Amino acid sequence: MSACAQDAPLPHRPAARPPVRPGWAGEPLRLAALLAPAAVVFAAFFLLPLVRLILIGAGGTAGWSAYLTTLADPGHLDSLISTLALSAGVTLVTLAVSTVAGLFLVRNRFPGHALLVALLTFPLAFPGVVIGFMVIMLAGRQGLIGTITQALGAGKLVFAYSMAGLFLGYVYFSIPRVILTVMAAAEKLDPRLEEAARSLGASSWRVVADVILPALKPALISAGALCFATSMGAFGTAFTLATRINVLPMTIYTEFTLQANIAAAAALSVLLGLITWAALAVARSVAGTSVAAAG
Amino acid sequence: MRDLSHRRGWGFWLQLGFTLLVCALLTVPMAMSMLAGLTANYFVGLKSGLTLRWVDEVLRVYSGTILLSLQIAFACLACTLVLGVPAAYALARRPGRIARLVEELLMMPVAIPGLATALALIVTYGGVGDLRGSWLFILIGHVLFTLPFMVRAVLAVMGSIDLTTLEEGAASLGAGFLRRFATVVLPNCRSGILAGSLMVLTLSVGEFNLTWLLHTPLTKTLPVGLADSYASLRIEIGSAYTLVFFLMIVPSLILMQGLSRRGRPSV
Numbered sequence: 001m002s003a004c005a006q007d008a009p010l011p012h013r014p015a016a017r018p019p020v021r022p023g024w025a026g027e028p029l030r031l032a033a034l035l036a037p038a039a040v041v042f043a044a045f046f047l048l049p050l051v052r053l054i055l056i057g058a059g060g061t062a063g064w065s066a067y068l069t070t071l072a073d074p075g076h077l078d079s080l081i082s083t084l085a086l087s088a089g090v091t092l093v094t095l096a097v098s099t100v101a102g103l104f105l106v107r108n109r110f111p112g113h114a115l116l117v118a119l120l121t122f123p124l125a126f127p128g129v130v131i132g133f134m135v136i137m138l139a140g141r142q143g144l145i146g147t148i149t150q151a152l153g154a155g156k157l158v159f160a161y162s163m164a165g166l167f168l169g170y171v172y173f174s175i176p177r178v179i180l181t182v183m184a185a186a187e188k189l190d191p192r193l194e195e196a197a198r199s200l201g202a203s204s205w206r207v208v209a210d211v212i213l214p215a216l217k218p219a220l221i222s223a224g225a226l227c228f229a230t231s232m233g234a235f236g237t238a239f240t241l242a243t244r245i246n247v248l249p250m251t252i253y254t255e256f257t258l259q260a261n262i263a264a265a266a267a268l269s270v271l272l273g274l275i276t277w278a279a280l281a282v283a284r285s286v287a288g289t290s291v292a293a294a295g
Numbered sequence: 296m297r298d299l300s301h302r303r304g305w306g307f308w309l310q311l312g313f314t315l316l317v318c319a320l321l322t323v324p325m326a327m328s329m330l331a332g333l334t335a336n337y338f339v340g341l342k343s344g345l346t347l348r349w350v351d352e353v354l355r356v357y358s359g360t361i362l363l364s365l366q367i368a369f370a371c372l373a374c375t376l377v378l379g380v381p382a383a384y385a386l387a388r389r390p391g392r393i394a395r396l397v398e399e400l401l402m403m404p405v406a407i408p409g410l411a412t413a414l415a416l417i418v419t420y421g422g423v424g425d426l427r428g429s430w431l432f433i434l435i436g437h438v439l440f441t442l443p444f445m446v447r448a449v450l451a452v453m454g455s456i457d458l459t460t461l462e463e464g465a466a467s468l469g470a471g472f473l474r475r476f477a478t479v480v481l482p483n484c485r486s487g488i489l490a491g492s493l494m495v496l497t498l499s500v501g502e503f504n505l506t507w508l509l510h511t512p513l514t515k516t517l518p519v520g521l522a523d524s525y526a527s528l529r530i531e532i533g534s535a536y537t538l539v540f541f542l543m544i545v546p547s548l549i550l551m552q553g554l555s556r557r558g559r560p561s562v
Contacts, residue, residue, distance in 0.1 A: 030472060031388055034381035035397065038442065041378055045435050046404055049415035056418055101317050104310040118552055119318050123325070125494075125548060127501035129522045133537055137324035142337060142530060144327060172321060204306065233408030236503040236518070240525050249410050249504075256414060256508075266418070269411035280406040 057267035070267045079251040080271075082163070086247060087231035090167060091224045094174040099220065101175075102182030103212065117183075124176040128169075128236020135169040135241060136160050161242040169237040174227040181226075185219030186212070218286045225283035229276040248272050325541070332535035349535035353524075357536060360520035361543070367430060367516060368499040371437040375495050378438070379445035380488060384480060386446070387453035401446055404439040409504025412439060417508060430514045436505040441498050445491040452487030490554050493547045500544055517543075 058064045071077050105117055123131075139145045139160040149157040159165050189212065197207045213220075235249040248268065256265035332350060336343035354361075382401070386394045404412055413436060420435075421427050461483060465475045481488070503518040510519050517540060524533045 035385040038378040038382035049419035053415040134324035273407040
């Protein structure tokens with residue numbers, strides 16, 4: 001065997017790598033020590049507080065059933081349902097818009113292409129409050145959309161301070177991230193599949209529907225779950241636009257600060273955390289690696 | 296590259312128009328807000344003249360929030376470097392079920408809304424000494440939220456190079472662990488460390504979800520001040536303040552785009 005021949009100068013070497021190498025004696029211990037600071041900080045400032053929050057959620061007169069009875073409150077249930085509907089809508093619209101734009105950018109090269117990609121992905125790290133302000137710029141009382149509709153004689157259209165404004169804000173926030181995901185996935189597609197479909201006489205639309213979209217499905221599911229989770233949990237945009245918008249993060253905030261109902265706030269935020277965590281678990285199991293930045 | 300340029304039909308122009316429209320949706324409000332921050336009277340419009348008056352006023356009234364945000368961002372960067380890089384190394388050297396579990400746990404502060412994390416911190420540590428009124432309380436929240444990004448960015452680079460072989464080479468030449476870590480591991484991961492650092496700084500400076508509940512009147516950060524100014528002040532001041540914020544994060548956003556074009560870290 002040739003491998004043995006190559007190893008011949010080191011006759012005592014039992015395998016390709018010796019079990020104990022110089023300087024490697026205490027490796028497991030050393031790795032544990034390197035991980036320890038992060039683990040201690042994480043346990044003390046995240047896990048422990050989270051357990052505390054979960055216990056407080058169950059600490060009211062209703063006990064553990066508080067996690068169900070808190071939803072019996074019509075205000076809370078309404079808020080949960082409207083947040084779920086909003087997030088689902090935002091996810092669908094963002095996926096549609098970003099898939100069209102992302103596929104176009106991957107499949108075509110033209111002057112200004114790099115600039116367009118840079119501009120589209122620029123707002124990636126904007127915080128929610130700034131997104132809210134962008135919505136005010138577009139659809140607020142002195143906003144662009146209102147000015148245009150007024151000039152067209154249709155009256156001033158102002159919708160920034162409502163659910164529609166929040167919808168626009170979350171789509172704005174999610175587009176850059178989803179476009180990046182779509183582009184990364186589309187660049188990895190095998191062009192031969194498309195060529196094969198074309199050579200068999202498939203039209204452009206058939207190629208997109210039968211070849212490209214199925215191939216992009218994992219990336220779209222993952223990006224969609226990410227978008228959904230972010231829309232469920234985001235707080236800054238809603239806070240900027242109006243405290244009256246009835247979404248779950250605003251309800252939690254109101255319960256905590258105005259009603260001083262800490263048990264309800266805790267129960268609702270644990271529920272919200274479960275929903276976003278589950279959505280992101282879906283994203284990771286489908287696509288492997290992607291992390292959300294909640295705005 | 297699948298260049299279909301030889302036959303650009305109406306489909307091409309339709310899709311280009313759509314993409315430009317999406318781009319306008321994202322960039323026009325940014326441009327409008329920057330301009331509004333420099334306009335003497337936004338209601339009257341540009342003909343009222345350009346001025347730095349609003350920017351001056353923001354710097355005068357809100358310089359405290361800007362400095363505090365920078366202070367927290369760099370402290371947060373120091374913490375995530377000290378905690379995150381060694382942790383990423385440990386996870387990269389022993390990939391397996393336990394490493395995946397630890398990674399999954401470390402990602403939780405990103406998966407769970409900032410509001411929930413902030414509430415949990417308040418009910419647990421809100422009554423401990425002077426912590427509630429200190430900027431360190433905000434720092435704790437920011438470290439939790441940004442640590443996953445540092446770990447992920449460094450881990451992505453460590454996964455793409457053969458760390459074991461590099462280290463074995465150094466070890467066979469007699470380098471001890473600290474020496475290997477400082478002269479072999481860290482230099483080989485610098486692109487990941489840089490990408491993670493930029494991400495941490497940008498996220499910390501813009502963090503609001505956690506910060507809004509963790510802050511006190513004496514520990515207002517930039518995004519907290521932004522929310523204040525949007526709610527109560529004239530649109531020119533809110534815009535000028537946003538302009539200052541853009542100027543602070545734009546350099547790191549551009550650097551990040553440049554980095555991701557060279558080799559996209561999966562963050």
